[in-house]
Amino acid sequence: MQTRLTPEKQVDLYYYMQLNRQLEERLVRLFRQNKVVGGVYSSLGQEGISVGTSYALEARDWLAPMIRNIGALLVKGFKPRDIFTQHMAKVTSPTQGKDGTSHFGDLKVRHVVSPISMLGDLIPVMTGVAMAGRYLGQNIVAMTWIGDGGSSTGAFHEGLNFAATQRAPFVLILENNQWAYSTPVSKQVPLRDLADRAKAYGIASKVVDGNDVLAVYETTKAAVDECRAGRGPILIEAKTMRMKGHAQHDPAEYVPKPMFEFWKSQDPIARYEAYLAENKIWDAKRKAEVDARIERELDEDQRFAEGSPLPSAELAKEGVYCEGCHTVEAQWERAKKEVMPPASCIDAIWKINEFGAFAAKQEHIPRQASTGNGMKPAVQVPASGSAQPVEVDIDKQPALRVPFGRGPKDRAFERERQEKQPPPKHRHRHKGRRR
Ligand SMILES: Cc1ncc(C[n+]2csc(CCOP(=O)(O)OP(=O)(O)O)c2C)c(N)n1
Ligand SMILES: [Mg+2]
Known part of the structure; x- marks a missing residue:
């Protein structure tokens, strides 16, 4: 894989992936010791996606993580102690022990929106962030993630359509990890590539090997550049595998063993270590230095978190309602009168090609001839794609029974x-x- 990243930055990708993995391994141990309040949602095997995608953003850009995106929080500048204390509901956590897992953010400095839902609602929210950036004259890109299961919700479709019609500078990463809790992808959607969902909204999409961190980075970087140039939004499907159950309580007995075995051989960190060695980006000494740094940082921050107190009872009534503590001031990059009516509708700072010209654009979107997995679509499209679709009587189709x-x-x-x-x-x- 060709990359524009310097050798130093390539080692950086390893650092974040391994930090992500080691941090989660420690969280699992703390969970078993009953020191975690709530759940631990493992991203084992998916670290390359969290790290590769968020690494393609600039400091001015915005993101909203999901449960399996601890790696993205680390890249955006949160420290392991934030993740430890948050999972242990300590008073020193970003939410002072009032919320758990990755339900925290930082609007002022790191531009991280706290997750409101794992099932699609962040898509319209981050579309809104992208649009707000445009109104304010900032050249920002917004990003969030969605699971394969989450891509079947109404919020996903409403949100993506809204982003598409607004040409929002928004990148959506669809983490297809093959399972939504115990439901395999093949039982919830008759598509081989979930990226094809983008066709319904007339936007570009890409499919990438989610276990190849460099491919993830390069694909996302190209998408971020496109969005910044006003050609968004873009959907990227990263194919991967959830290597543990939905959370710690779930032993994932429903997953066939050979599936785990195959994906184990595709481990993103092992593959990347081999790449770094083969391409002489690092040697054994450099790897040992990075690994030692990770262990040192995690030791220190875990000690800090375990030594921190739980919140006092009195704190429960504080910070529930905003009393001026969350003032978010708009960072106007343009004179206010330019962007407020009546001038706002006259001279937009961003000219977006073909904005509103949706009819012309749709003609270029190829029709999908088959679903690829043997299941018939309700409407069959001739292979040539040129003739009119043939309607199929749905009542005569055998019902799918599972x-x-x-x-x-x-x-x-x-x-x-x-x-x-x-x-x-x-x-x-x-x-x-x-x-
Ligand atoms: C309305 C609602 N139903 C159920 C849940 C519990 N839940 C959270 S994530 C999830 C599975 C999502 O699967 P997917 O989108 O594939 O993401 P993954 O867990 O694989 O990362 C479920 C059932 C929820 N949070 N909200
Ligand atoms: Mg999934």
Whole structure:
């Protein structure tokens, strides 16, 4: 993979991925010691996505992380102690122990919006941030992440359509880790590439190997540059695998073992270590230095977090309602009168090509001829893509029936399946002999 990153920055990517992984391993141990308040949502195997995507942003840009994006928080400048104290609900945490996991942000310095939901609602919020930046005359890009499951929610579709119609400088990273809790992607959406969801909104999309941190970085950097030039939004699907259960309470017994084995061989950190060695970006001495730095920083911050007190009872009533503590002042880069009516609608600082010319744009979007996974779409499109779509009578299509679990409903499923099977061959042979 060709990269524009200096060798130093390439080592930086390793530092953040490994810091992310080691920090989470420590969180798991703290969870087992009952020192974590709430859950631990592992991003094992997905570190390359959090780190590679956020590394493509500049300090002025904005992001909103999800549960599996601790790596992005670290790249944006939060320290391991923030993550430790937050998970342990300590008074020294960014929310003073009032909230958990990655539910915290920093609007003033790091430009991080605290997550409000894991299932799509951050998309319209970050579209709004991107639009606000444009109104204020800032040349910023906004970013958030969504899971494969989250991409099937109404909020995802409403949000992405809104971003598309507004041509918002917004990059959406779809982390396809194959599972939404216990539901595999194949049982929730008849698409091979979830990036194809972008076609419905007339925006560009890319698919990237989420376990190749350099590919993730380069793809995201190109998307960020496009958005900054006024050609957003862009959807990037990063293909990866959730290597643990949904959270610590979930042993993920529903995941086939060979699937874990395959993806283990694709581990993003092991692959990147090999790349750095093969390309002589580092040697054993440099790696040992970086690993030692990570351990030192984590030791110090874990000690700090474990030694911090829980919040006092009195604190519960403070900071619940804003009493001037959250004043967010707009950073006007233009004279106010330019951007307020009546002048605001006359001279926009950003000219966006084809804004509002949606009809012309749609003609260039190729139709999807097949869903790729053997399931028929409700509307079949001829392979040439030129003729009119052929309507299919949905009522005549066999209903998709999936087993529920180990209970009585599942036994009914097995019975139905056996009833539907053609009679076994030996019966025909028997019939023949009788004749
Ligand atoms: C309305 C609602 N239902 C359920 C949940 C619990 N929940 C949070 S994330 C999640 C699964 C999301 O799967 P996916 O989008 O694929 O993300 P992943 O966990 O794989 O990163 C569920 C069920 C929730 N937070 N809100
Ligand atoms: Mg998922």
